[in-house]
Amino acid sequence: MSVRISRQHWQALLSELEDAQRQRHxxxxxxxxxxxxxxxxxxxxxxxxxxxxxxLDARAERPLRSALVISQGASRLPRTGFFDCVSRLGRFNGAPDGIAAASWHAAEVARVFEFAYPEGE
Structure with a gap:
C-alpha cells in the first residue's frame, strides 16, 4: 500500500518539527x-x-529531524520502524531497542537541536 501526505500536511509537519527543534522538545x-x-x-x-x-535529511547529510518524534510509551524512543529506516540509510546499526538505540537517539536529537536547517526545508 502506498501512502501519500498532502502538501498542506507536509508543510504543517515541517512547521511542527521546526517548532519542536526551536523549543528543544x-x-x-x-x-x-x-x-x-x-x-x-x-x-x-x-x-x-x-x-x-x-x-531527504540523510541525502543532504543533515541530522534527522524525524528523530524528534517518539512513542509515548516508557521507552521515549521512536518506533521500531524509525530504527529500521535509519539502518537502511546507514545512520544506525543495532537493535531498535536497548542502550545502543537510546544512546544513538539521544545523540541524534542533540545534533538536530544544534543544526541550522535551511528555511522552508
Whole structure:
C-alpha cells in the first residue's frame, strides 16, 4: 500500500518539527497526528512522511529531524520502524531497542537541536 501526505500536511509537519527543534522538545506520534489532523490511515501516513524526511535529511547529510518524534510509551524512543529506516540509510546499526538505540537517539536529537536547517526545508 502506498501512502501519500498532502502538501498542506507536509508543510504543517515541517512547521511542527521546526517548532519542536526551536523549543528543544520532542513530540509524540499521537500528538503530531492530532495537531496535523491527519486522515486515516494516520499512523501509516505519518510514518511514511517521517521516513521520507529522514531520507531527504540523510541525502543532504543533515541530522534527522524525524528523530524528534517518539512513542509515548516508557521507552521515549521512536518506533521500531524509525530504527529500521535509519539502518537502511546507514545512520544506525543495532537493535531498535536497548542502550545502543537510546544512546544513538539521544545523540541524534542533540545534533538536530544544534543544526541550522535551511528555511522552508
Amino acid at each position: 520532542l513530540l509524540t506520534y499521537r500528538a503530531l497526528i492530532e495537531r496535523l489532523a491527519l486522515p486515516s490511515p494516520a499512523m501509516q501516513t505519518l510514518a511514511a512522511a517521517l521516513e521520507h524526511l529522514a531520507t
